[in-house]
Amino acid sequence: MNLYYKIWIDAIISTQKSRTESANWKLFTLIPISLLMGINLFTIFYWMKTIVNKNLPLFFGIDIFNARPLNGYISIVITFFVPFVILNYLLIFSNNKFELLTKRHEANNSRLYKKYTLWSLGVLIIPIIIQKLFFSIV
Secondary structure, three states: HHHHHHHHHHHHHHHHHHOOOOOHHHHHHHHHHHHHHEEEEEEHHHHHHHHHHOOOOOOOOOOOOOOOHHHHHHHHHHHOOEEEEEHHHHHHHHHHHHHHHHHHHHOOHHHHHHHHHHHHHHHHHHHHHHHHHHHHOO
16 A cells, blocks of 8 residues: 555645646546556456456446447446546545645655556556567467
């Protein structure tokens, strides 16, 4: 949990220092980190599907509307975004816990936040590129 909080503090302080995002810094930190966590979960699901069982679903299917693209979009948002928004809000922003965390942890000039972003995207993209280049059947 210590690394989790350090990434959050790094993201919060770098977003607060940004001139364009300083007014809504809570929203501009909650959304990107929740998206990155969703990407990480998708990566785990994707590789479990590839390695273990080809029949595993990547997201929870929802059939509410007649339009399949809308159902797919809502399924992806409910699976990979909403749980992390709720979790992050409860762990960081409820009862202004971030104030206590900023006193306890120091920021790292957004280096940790940038590394987390690059690792999250790289862990998803690089293996997919390798799979498509070397293991796809033509």
